[in-house]
Amino acid sequence: MTLKAISAKDAASLDKDLxxxxxxxxxxxxxxxxxxxxxxxxxxxxxxxxxxVLVVCGPGNNGGDGLVAARHLAQYGYNxxxxxxxxxxxxxxxxxxxxxxxxxxxxxxxxxxxxxQSHFLVDAIFGFSFGGPLxxxxxxxxxxxxxxxxxxxxxxAPSSWDIQSGPPKEGPxxxxxxxxxxxLSAPKPCVKFYQGRHFIGGRFLxxxxxxxxxxxxxxxxxxxxxxxxxxxxxGRL
Amino acid sequence: MTLKAISAKDAASLDKDLxxxxxxxxxxxxxxxxxxxxxxxxxxxxxxxxxxVLVVCGPGNNGGDGLVAARHLAQYGYNxxxxxxxxxxxxxxxxxxxxxxxxxxxxxxxxxxxxxQSHFLVDAIFGFSFGGPLxxxxxxxxxxxxxxxxxxxxxxAPSSWDIQSGPPKEGPxxxxxxxxxxxLSAPKPCVKFYQGRHFIGGRFLxxxxxxxxxxxxxxxxxxxxxxxxxxxxxGRL
Numbered sequence: 030m031t032l033k034a035i036s037a038k039d040a041a042s043l044d045k046d047l048x049x050x051x052x053x054x055x056x057x058x059x060x061x062x063x064x065x066x067x068x069x070x071x072x073x074x075x076x077x078x079x080x081x082v083l084v085v086c087g088p089g090n091n092g093g094d095g096l097v098a099a100r101h102l103a104q105y106g107y108n109x110x111x112x113x114x115x116x117x118x119x120x121x122x123x124x125x126x127x128x129x130x131x132x133x134x135x136x137x138x139x140x141x142x143x144x145x146q147s148h149f150l151v152d153a154i155f156g157f158s159f160g161g162p163l164x165x166x167x168x169x170x171x172x173x174x175x176x177x178x179x180x181x182x183x184x185x186a187p188s189s190w191d192i193q194s195g196p197p198k199e200g201p202x203x204x205x206x207x208x209x210x211x212x213l214s215a216p217k218p219c220v221k222f223y224q225g226r227h228f229i230g231g232r233f234l235x236x237x238x239x240x241x242x243x244x245x246x247x248x249x250x251x252x253x254x255x256x257x258x259x260x261x262x263x264g265r266l
Numbered sequence: 267m268t269l270k271a272i273s274a275k276d277a278a279s280l281d282k283d284l285x286x287x288x289x290x291x292x293x294x295x296x297x298x299x300x301x302x303x304x305x306x307x308x309x310x311x312x313x314x315x316x317x318x319v320l321v322v323c324g325p326g327n328n329g330g331d332g333l334v335a336a337r338h339l340a341q342y343g344y345n346x347x348x349x350x351x352x353x354x355x356x357x358x359x360x361x362x363x364x365x366x367x368x369x370x371x372x373x374x375x376x377x378x379x380x381x382x383q384s385h386f387l388v389d390a391i392f393g394f395s396f397g398g399p400l401x402x403x404x405x406x407x408x409x410x411x412x413x414x415x416x417x418x419x420x421x422x423a424p425s426s427w428d429i430q431s432g433p434p435k436e437g438p439x440x441x442x443x444x445x446x447x448x449x450l451s452a453p454k455p456c457v458k459f460y461q462g463r464h465f466i467g468g469r470f471l472x473x474x475x476x477x478x479x480x481x482x483x484x485x486x487x488x489x490x491x492x493x494x495x496x497x498x499x500x501g502r503l
Binding site for chain 1 (some may be wrong): 288289290291293294297298301304305308337338341342343358360361362363364365369370469470472473474475485486488489
């Protein structure tokens with residue numbers, strides 16, 4: 030079975046459909062997306078492999094998914110910390126930050142030091158709406174992640190990658206290949222350049238929506254919010 | 267270990283704290299509460315035991331938790347239907363209804379017929395804010411559930427029970443003893459009159475909050491949103 034990818038344009042339209050016609054609030058969608066991210070972390074990096082998880086959040090909804098994931102990781106017994114160099118202005122992001130502060134999750138400012146002390150990194154910097162190029166401070170952040178040996182789970186897309194054409198030809202991100210990727214709702218086209226463990230998350234689509242966008246998602250198992258899928262050796266979905 | 271119960275007054279105050287100081291929206295809290303309800307259903311009534319789950323929703327937040335649970339149950343492969351005789355006016359409830367309609371979950375009106383066709387019932391009629399007495403149409407609904415042999419999971423409290431003093435001495439609910447109960451956040455005092463499987467759900471409290479209300483919740487296992495606890499044979503927590 031070949032999973033169909035959804036374009037950035039269609040992914041934006043799908044989110045709009047969910048909120049304008051589907052009755053969903055951003056709070057709900059982000060809660061379930063972030064929950065699925067936290068479950069993917071649990072699958073690829075058990076507590077016994079090291080509790081220090083650094084969640085790097087970008088300024089948009091991908092970063093919001095990361096904030097929610099960090100909260101659930103704290104509940105699971107990890108010691109998450111959050112690096113959030115360009116905070117989103119949406120009041121939801123500020124509320125998510127408050128929730129984390131009430132769980133004593135630190136918001137760090139010294140990224141190189143935090144990178145050294147962490148066992149795992151969640152890349153929640155940019156998602157399907159990334160249009161490039163990277164702006165400061167993100168080129169340096171991506172370079173540091175790329176040069177570090179820390180295992181990474183990327184949310185929706187490896188940050189710095191073009192959503193359609195994949196990794197940049199040179200510069201920060203050209204050699205960025207996270208150990209794990211969680212595609213939210215459905216894979217994005219750049220996944221064909223990806224090699225590693227691949228999960229689908231965001232268990233909230235209705236048949237009307239999967240039909241409208243021609244998605245052919247396999248069934249989630251049991252009560253899980255996350256689904257591991259195979260990427261074949263030719264890099265196709 | 268004896269679990270401490272939280273009074274109705276403190277439970278209301280805890281919710282207020284979460285929303286006014288904790289940064290939580292009702293959308294988020296209800297999503298996680300309803301998710302935990304759906305996971306408790308999964309534990310007490312597997313898909314193979316019969317997919318027809320009737321979710322009976324009251325007009326307030328308990329009913330909202332039921333609406334969210336019904337949505338997750340549909341995603342798990344159950345065939346939920348919803349009985350919602352007094353719809354809440356909050357726009358959130360209407361959005362939750364839209365989400366269910368988009369999953370083709372039926373809102374039934376013939377309760378006696380639906381009761382006969384169902385394999386399991388979720389009682390999301392009244393929660394900790396129930397002050398009695400039951401008003402129409404709920405006395406008849408409770409009596410029908412009580413007289414039926416259908417297994418029931420109650421959300422937060424068996425509906426019709428006084429939150430402090432338990433089952434009514436006579437009339438509808440006097441002999442209502444659901445097979446399972448999920449206490450949201452923490453058990454309510456009436457749980458000392460309860461005999462059956464008992465779960466805790468709503469994995470979102472911070473230490474500040476559990477300290478403030480003197481709660482001594484056991485740890486949730488792994489990534490689960492629900493925790494089964496023992497009720498000892500003397501009916502204490």
